Amino acid sequence: MYLLDANTYIQAKNLHYQMSFCPAYWHWLDEQFQAGQLASISSVYHELTVQNDELTEWVKMRKAHFLPVSSEDIQDQFGSVAEYVSGLEDKKAEHIADFLGNADPWLVATACASGATVVTHEAPVPDNSSKVKIPNVCRAFDVPYITTYELLNTLDAQFVLGRSS
Template structure:
């Protein structure tokens, strides 16, 4: 069974642009159910990227039932993360570039652990970008990881509001 791993921007944009928690709770209930069914997960590092903020999304993510359902309970493989950084981005990244990249290597490394994992992001491919400006879909392609956008995820998992 495919496991979809969500980038932070999927959650942030879903709440901010399409499915505000207070206006379309059905989306968030569905996402919680997908987590409980082990269809959708958020790597811990990505979760940590979103939860320090204030607001409805952070509060929803901090709920015990949501955290239990959605957070991927695996420690990142440090060697795989380093491989993503060195071979995907560049072997000699400086501190500013590392800050620009953020937690993306952890997301990609989590997907590399098993072949049935798919990265879900709002980022668009930008093949001409180099070093820290590279986008998740391009790094995924480098490592043979399937990467889709959130709307493909919603279709594949049959999200609908009834």
């Protein structure tokens, strides 16, 4: 199972897989959800539905793609993630608060509790960075993470242009 970070949806919509010219990507996401290969979490759903754009509308029609984070296992893991991140002495307080204040810790906690892989476009930062990033926290909890492009390769996605006469 793969859990998608909000930035994977946002970057897809804004860049390489815009809904107007690459609807196959969005259809593929639906297919992969139906196959039980990928999902996201309710915290990401809330991040994605604050705008008023085509992605918001797409997400709102797929609320089932976004798993709840209310299980006891996820709640326990969230506590561990929050404690770990709060104890990072070399990080700036505003970066810690930003990380803990959005879906990121819930994504890591859910992946940790379920054995899933996180899909994100965030890159790890060096240990001496003042920022807190998903890949670094994933590493601390032995949670695998990949990018959207790695996900597409892993699941053998193909978006083939049909020929028109």
